[in-house]
Amino acid sequence: MAICTGCSLLCEDIVATYENGALTHVKNLCRKGHGHFQAAFTERTVPMIDGEQVTLDRAIAKAAEILKSAKSPLLYGWSNSTLEAQAAGIKLAEKLGATMDDTSSFCQGILMERILSGKIPSCTLDDVRNYADTSIFWGSDPSSSHPRHLSRFSYYPRGEKRQKSYEEERTCIVVDVRKSATARLCSNYYFRVAPGGDAQFMEAILAVLEGKIPKVGDKKKMIELGSHLKKTKWGVIFPGPGMIDSLQDKMELFERLLAKLNEITTFKVIPMVGHYNMRGFNELMLEKTGFINRVSFKGGAAAHGPEHSALVAAKTCDAALVIGSDPLSALPFCTAHALARLPLIAIDPRRSLTTDAAKVVIPSAISGLEAGGTAVRMDGVKIKFEPIIDTNLLSDEQILTRIMEAI
Amino acid sequence: MVGAMEIYMLLPKTNCKKCGLPTCMAFAVGLLGREKKVDECTPLIEEKKYEAKLKKLREVMAPIENASETGLIIHPERCFGCGNCVVACPVNVAAEPTRSAVGLGPESEKVILRVEDGVVVANNLKECRRFGPNKTLCNACTATCPSKAIEFV
Numbered sequence: 001m002a003i004c005t006g007c008s009l010l011c012e013d014i015v016a017t018y019e020n021g022a023l024t025h026v027k028n029l030c031r032k033g034h035g036h037f038q039a040a041f042t043e044r045t046v047p048m049i050d051g052e053q054v055t056l057d058r059a060i061a062k063a064a065e066i067l068k069s070a071k072s073p074l075l076y077g078w079s080n081s082t083l084e085a086q087a088a089g090i091k092l093a094e095k096l097g098a099t100m101d102d103t104s105s106f107c108q109g110i111l112m113e114r115i116l117s118g119k120i121p122s123c124t125l126d127d128v129r130n131y132a133d134t135s136i137f138w139g140s141d142p143s144s145s146h147p148r149h150l151s152r153f154s155y156y157p158r159g160e161k162r163q164k165s166y167e168e169e170r171t172c173i174v175v176d177v178r179k180s181a182t183a184r185l186c187s188n189y190y191f192r193v194a195p196g197g198d199a200q201f202m203e204a205i206l207a208v209l210e211g212k213i214p215k216v217g218d219k220k221k222m223i224e225l226g227s228h229l230k231k232t233k234w235g236v237i238f239p240g241p242g243m244i245d246s247l248q249d250k251m252e253l254f255e256r257l258l259a260k261l262n263e264i265t266t267f268k269v270i271p272m273v274g275h276y277n278m279r280g281f282n283e284l285m286l287e288k289t290g291f292i293n294r295v296s297f298k299g300g301a302a303a304h305g306p307e308h309s310a311l312v313a314a315k316t317c318d319a320a321l322v323i324g325s326d327p328l329s330a331l332p333f334c335t336a337h338a339l340a341r342l343p344l345i346a347i348d349p350r351r352s353l354t355t356d357a358a359k360v361v362i363p364s365a366i367s368g369l370e371a372g373g374t375a376v377r378m379d380g381v382k383i384k385f386e387p388i389i390d391t392n393l394l395s396d397e398q399i400l401t402r403i404m405e406a407i
Numbered sequence: 408m409v410g411a412m413e414i415y416m417l418l419p420k421t422n423c424k425k426c427g428l429p430t431c432m433a434f435a436v437g438l439l440g441r442e443k444k445v446d447e448c449t450p451l452i453e454e455k456k457y458e459a460k461l462k463k464l465r466e467v468m469a470p471i472e473n474a475s476e477t478g479l480i481i482h483p484e485r486c487f488g489c490g491n492c493v494v495a496c497p498v499n500v501a502a503e504p505t506r507s508a509v510g511l512g513p514e515s516e517k518v519i520l521r522v523e524d525g526v527v528v529a530n531n532l533k534e535c536r537r538f539g540p541n542k543t544l545c546n547a548c549t550a551t552c553p554s555k556a557i558e559f560v
Contacts, residue, residue, distance in 0.1 A: 013512040027523050028512025030488035034525025129510060143553040147489040148510075156494040156551060157510030166495065166551070181487070181553035 003385040004029060005080075005368030006036035007146050008273040008378040009125075009153075010385075018389060030147035040369050040389060043351040048361040056362070060399065063321070063345045063360045064406035067096055070319035070343075072298060076310045077347075078102040079275030080324030082373025083382075085396035086281050089323070090288050092404050099296040099317060101310040102281045103325065107241055108271045110251055112282045113292050115269065120258055123236065123268040124379045125152075130159035134232040136173045139198065140240020140272040143181035146378075149272075150182070154238065161234075171228065175201065176242060191217065191225070198246040202253050205229070209260050232265050240272040273378040276368075280376035314338040321345040323396060324364075326352040347399055364396050371395035409467045411435045417464040419450050419457060438468065439560065441478070471560050477537040478560035479529055479548075486526040486556035492548035493520045493527070498534050520548060527556065 002014040015027040016037060023037055047059035054062075067073050075093050078086055079102050093100040104112055114120040128135065135154040142149035150156055155172045158165045166172070172186040175193060183190040193201045197216070204214035208226030213219060229235065239254075247254060261267040273279050282292040289295050291304035296313075306312065310327070314320070315338045322344060328336045329352060339354075346358035349366045365371035370391040374384045394402070415435040422430045426447045428437060437443035445468055451457045474480045490512070493499055499507040502517040513521050519531050532538055536545040537559065549557050 013506075015512070025524065027521065028490070029522065029525055030490065031486065031525040032488075034488065143487060143489060147487045151490040151494040152510035156491055158500070158508045185491075185551065185553050 002388045003368055003383060004033040004036065005276045005366075005375065005385070006030075006033040008276050008278065009146050009148055010276060010375060010377045010383045011148055011152070012383065016388060032147055037369065039350055040366055045346075045348055045351055045355055045361050045363040047363060048358075050359060056394070059360055059362050060402050061406055063362060064403050066319050066343045066345060066360065067092075067098075067321065067403065068407050070096075070317070072313075072317050073098040074310065074313045074317040074320040075100045075323070076102070076314075076320060076327060077323035077325035078281045079104070079278040080367070081277060081281075081396045082367050082371070082375055083277065083280045083284060084373050085323070085367075085400060086277070086284050088397045088400040088404070090284065092400055092407075093295075094297050095404060095407060097296075097298045097300070099298070099308050099313045100285075101294050101308065101313065102278060103275060103330075104278050104282055105293045105309045106311060108239075108244060108273055108278065109282070109293050110248075111239060111244055111254075111269070111271050112273075112279065114251065114255070115271065116282060116286050116292060119255060120269050121262065121267070122270060122380070124381055125154075125270065125377070126381075127268070128236050128270070128379075129153045129157050129162070131161050131234040132159075132236045133162065133169055134171050134173065134229070134235040136175065136235065136237045137182055137272075138175045138237055138239045139177075139242020139244070139246065140238055141176065141180035141182050142238070142272065143185070145240070145272065145274060149238075150185070154236070155185075171232075173225070173228075189225075189228075191221070196246050198243050199250045199253055202247075202257050206257055206260055209264065229261060230264055232267075235261065235265065235267040237267065237269050238272050239269065241274075270379050277375040279378060279380060280374075280382075283376055283380070311335050314342075317342065319343045319345070321347070322354050322358070323347040323400075324367075326354045328353040328357055347396060349393070362399055363393055364399055365391050365393040367396065371397075373397070409439075409471070411439050413467065414438050414464065417460045417467070418448060419454075419460075421450065423450060425449050439471065441471065441474070441560065474560050475529065475532050477532050477535045477542075479532065479535070479537070480558045480560065481527060481529060482556045482558070483526040485554045487554055488522050488525045488527065489553060490522050490527075491551040491553065492557060493518070493522060495547045495551040496520050497545065497547055498531075498536065502534075 002016045004011045013028050017025040047056045115122045162169045173189040174183040175191045177195050200216045204216045207214045214222040286292050289302035294308040296303045296308040314335045320342050340357045344358040345360045346355045347362045355361045370389050372386045418431040420431050426434050428434045499518045503513050507513045536543040
């Protein structure tokens with residue numbers, strides 16, 4: 001059995017057959033995971049300096065030289081690396097006095113901080129399968145982002161206390177700005193909000209729960225939703241980036257909603273983490289530094305603040321190491337532009353816009369396929385995996401250790 | 408998916424009874440249920456004025472004729488491989504109560520639906536509730552599909 005590192009569900013029941021260096025047959029893997037597994041055979045990177053192919057040793061030595069001569073380097077990425085590689089990265093950052101940040105900084109970070117500090121109650125996905133009777137997808141579309149979410153945990157499977165499952169015992173509610181693929185599955189409980197209207201919708205639910213008339217939305221439908229939430233025995237909310245981006249600094253409202261729901265019944269929250277080990281990075285950073293992301297090790301002690309986020313640090317740092325991420329495609333233009341002008345080191349198994357623009361490219365093994373390690377699933381469960389394809393490539397952890405040795 | 412009315416509009420609408428059925432509408436329903444074949448409507452084949460209609464009818468009937476014994480049509484290009492149908496199918500649940508029923512990928516050969524190479528495939532259609540003359544109109548797989556990748560005729 002193989003483990004898929006295509007998304008943060010880390011599906012453990014994959015049966016893959018490889019023959020003559022190609023994926024011949026694979027079972028139980030969703031379309032997204034299938035693409036991830038096939039990625040091992042296309043567009044692989046080679047060690048490069050300034051666009052010219054070099055030996056791996058020279059690329060690593062050049063990377064070490066750039067990082068060593070930089071005054072304030074930025075180490076960014078990490079969400080697609082194993083816990084072992086992240087731990088090596090933190091050591092490297094401490095040694096360099098670098099700024100370290102990951103994708104949670106502008107994605108699920110504000111929610112993850114509250115979950116890891118215990119302000120917002122959470123649970124595991126296995127609890128969801130066994131006990132949950134209401135799953136709310138708020139600003140998330142698991143059918144597209146985590147295709148097996150509904151079938152493995154949140155809606156269709158039969159659990160210990162939910163033997164009749166979706167037919168009688170489970171309800172799926174979707175709150176989104178568009179009628180997503182998931183919303184099509186539960187059209188009776190689909191609530192459309194205007195972009196940025198999540199806070200208002202939250203206030204409307206709070207009003208209904210307190211017995212008042214809601215100010216927004218279809219009043220009859222909102223009252224129906226309120227009475228359904230009151231009748232729920234064990235509920236769970238899966239907030240996606242849609243909700244987090246819309247709420248921004250109004251997260252207290254979400255905390256209030258959860259406190260109110262938990263006065264009436266049990267409600268938990270599991271963030272819809274995208275990358276397979278973003279939660280792992282947040283947990284590891286919290287353990288080592290006391291902060292989940294946006295940390296600067298300049299001067300020895302760990303400092304945290306918005307000024308250390310990748311978005312700001314990209315403009316103030318003088319060199320950057322990007323690992324397992326493609327910020328030049330994913331981040332806003334001004335940040336991408338600032339990053340592209342720096343001496344950039346990219347550690348990536350596959351070609352991307354970032355590797356194309358990087359000064360030094362170091363190829364790595366794909367975690368989960370060619371390299372083993374440990375990762376943390378979106379609900380905090382640690383999952384260990386072994387490589388399923390033989391390779392001569394170094395893992396992220398080995399590359400980072402070699403860079404550190406060379407500094 | 409094409410409906411009986413759409414097929415009826417492409418028939419001669421003369422109720423000539425040459426196909427053995429009393430009306431063209433009954434023949435359209437027969438075509439949709441795969442009990443009748445397009446060639447059984449002799450006027451449509453023989454008379455030149457229906458040539459365009461015949462061509463169109465063959466086009467709309469092509470996916471129906473390729474459907475499986477239970478009328479199941481899978482569009483692999485639309486499938487997400489989410490496995491909702493695999494977990495929801497009552498036959499799969501009965502065949503693998505410790506795997507398919509709890510959300511894991513099936514292992515045995517008894518299941519009808521399984522996800523292979525990223526898309527759903529159907530086997531063992533004789534076990535399907537829609538198989539044979541005494542079929543039940545179960546729609547667990549189509550109702551749980553987020554992308555309409557599975558359809559029944």
